[in-house]
Amino acid sequence: TLMRDTLYSIIMIVTGGLVGFSLLLGGRKFATQYMNLFGIKQYLIALFPLAIIVLVFPMALPGANFSTGQSLLVAVISAAMYGVFLLIQTKTHQRLFVYEHEGDSDDDDPHHGKPSAHSSGWHTAWLLVHLVAVIAVTKMNANPLETLLTSMNAPVAFTGFLVALLILSPEGLGALKAVLNNQVQRAxxxxxxxxxxxxxxxxxVVTLIAFLTGNELRFGLGAPEMVVMVASLVLCHISFSTGRTNVLNGAAHLALFAAYLMTIFA
Incomplete structure (x- = not known):
């Protein structure tokens, strides 16, 4: 269940905690912040079906889980969805992901991206290498971490929460800095x-590894987790539907993040 718990935690930490905290900080400092709502919607369009298929739909199936064949099909769907998203983000609809007034100070930003001298294939290969390495390290450390948390009487789902925090830390810190610079689109x-x-x-990747090693994966969430996750995704759509945000948006997201924490520690 580590993959399921980690994916659920990543969705909730971002859509509830990090987004909420960022909008709250940005709203207090700048009152109202603006972004390209069409770009945010592209993320949600891709994210919503993946979250439903991977974490909700299995509970409606016999056995409340995917069969081996269904798991492999979901793996293909996930990879294909990301491929289509990258196509529009990097090739056909790049302007959707930029808020034009945020580009004024990019020249002095040492973290601003520069064109790479390497091909897309080179980057794809290294992405897969690093992804497998990260998953391998996570698997190796999962059992000792679970043993430690069990000895502390911590909830089982808390392992996924900790793994998600480690994964999100670099992007989270960079995004919070961007919000405080009034670059909410970048965040x-x-x-x-x-x-x-x-x-x-x-x-x-995890589905393929499980298939090759003969391990079974658990996908579906419980009813409370489903409700909180779907509510958080819907709230994201509502919050960003006008292209402007304030402290109320941040407070609403943090309220759902608190509900997420209840599902872990209940």
Whole structure:
């Protein structure tokens, strides 16, 4: 269940905690912040079906889980969805992911991306290498971590929460800095990009490893977790539907993040 718990935690930490905290901080400092709502919607369009298929739909199936064949099909769907998303983000609809007024100070930003001298194939190969390495390290450390948490009487799902925090830390810190610089579009790109990439790439790799090793994966969430996750995704759509946010949006997201914590520690 580690993959399921981690993916659920990543979705909720970002859509509830990090997004909420960022909008609250940004709203207090700038009152109202603006972004390209069409870009945010592209993330949600890709993220919503993946979250439903991977974490909700299995509970409606016999046995409340995917069969081996269904798991492999979901893995293909996840990878294909991410491929289509990358196509529009990097090739056909790049302007959807940029808020034009955020580009004024990019020249002095040492972290601003520069064109790479390597091909897309080179980057794809190294992405897969690093992804497998990260998953391998996670698997090796999962059992000792679970043993430690069990000895502390911590909930089983808390392991997924800790793994998700480790995965999200780099993007989270960068996004919070961007929000405080009134670059909320860049922050949301980092937040939602990390969620989408994690789901789309982790599901295929972990599913393939489980298939080759003969291990069974558990996909579906319980009813309370489903409700909180779907509510958080719907709230994201509502919050970003106008292209402007304030402290109320942040408070609403943090309220659902508190509900998420209840599902872990209940």
């Amino acid at each position: 949301m790109n980092l937040f939602f990009g990390s969620v989408l990439a994690t789901i789309s790439l982790t599901v295929p």
